[in-house]
Amino acid sequence: MTKASDLTGSSGLSGLPQVIFVTGTDTGVGKTITTAALATALSGTVSVYKPAQTGVGDGEPADMDEVRRLSGVAKVSEGIRLLEPMAPVAAAARQGAALPSLPEHVRHIEQLAAGSDHVLVEGAGGLLVELDGGGSTLADLAAVVGNSDGGGAGHPSSGGCSSGVVVVCRSGLGTLNHTLLTLEALETRNLTAAGLVIGSWPAEPNLVEEDNLRFLQNLDVPFLGAIPQDAAALHPAGFQAGAREWLRLR
Template sequence: MSGAPVGLPAVVVVTGTDTDVGKTLTTAALAAALQAEGAAVAVYKPVQTGVVAAEAGDVGEVRRLAGTVACSDGVRLVLPMAPVAAAVREGAALPALVDHVAAIRGLAVRHDHVLVEGSGGLLVELDGEGNTLADLAAEFPDAAVVVVCRSGLGTLNHTMLTLEALAVRGIAAAGLVVGSWPREPSMVELDNAEFLAQLTVPLLGRLPAGASRLNGAQFRAAAPGWLGIRGGLAQR
């Protein structure tokens, strides 16, 4: 992780270099670390796929691990597919970009930080109009994006592509998080971590593999030590 703790803005967007890289775990760790500083944190997931209404889903997992009360999603879809494809097959309507913006702004009024967890990667469409998580992030000029990446082979290309996509859109990158770091990393993983740590975008931390198996109290106690971040408490 970087030397000095990295300050996070009021709106933090969490994306991944791919699906299943640890975005939800990272969101929970960010929430736990910020709450340990006394910040009021809300979590919003614009689109949750692959879950039925009665299931906890990603926001429920954040609530379990981080103890964050204000966790919500914009829409839930059953099929484990990209949002637009799932909505078409289910005959469901997806919220418009303005709906997500309004929800996040409403949460920001009452909280120091709003963590917005995307579905899949940065350029996965959220609605039927071609708007992506990048477009949502761009609606908040002071927001920054945390990019969650893998530890193993292929992660350097995917990470650099995601950072380049952010840069060309003028969206700030708050830092990188390795979503699952093995107890015994390979030479490839060690070299990858060294490369990521030398980028101008800070490496905020590496979450230990198996962290999701911790109970809430254990997770909240450990999370602040995994991430080199600090909050920017707003005056409410």
């Protein structure tokens, strides 16, 4: 039986770019827990940013609070917080709120990058969920940050950043199609797929999950590891020790 601690990728994290966009094949796949694990396992100073947080009211703990609690990384921030548990555009419309623009997100990310070895940017839902009133998505944001000098994705931007996208996927039935669709969307936009992470690996995986694991490990994208399904319940010290095993540096 394959355990999460056995699933560290052969490529490790040393090759990840300065700005890492964390997206999912769907909502609820484990983006936040993966972001917290990456924030722990990456070397140097790390900042974390979520352009749009939905489904949380003022004063309530949200995804960035969970990242801070589990990883111990202090520099976390949100672009906007919206009450309704919906996609950002719909949630903002119901609340009568104005969403930050794409250039505002870019400026904030580049400011963070100026003082950090790595910046993690956690998306809302999947890669093509809109973040602003102009139809821009996390994919568009990644393209601008990684390509504002006119070069290809992953090349230095005007702020000297390199960027790539880590895709968080499920372990169970349906994940292969969803993962391949997300990777295809990245490829068609010339965005770098920096790695795959299974966001919740069961303690007792079934045959489908074991087969899916082998398929994902053999894709032409770095497999960075898997997060055990009970990771969020760990004490922060235990989570931090575990994260370095789940996503071991090599």
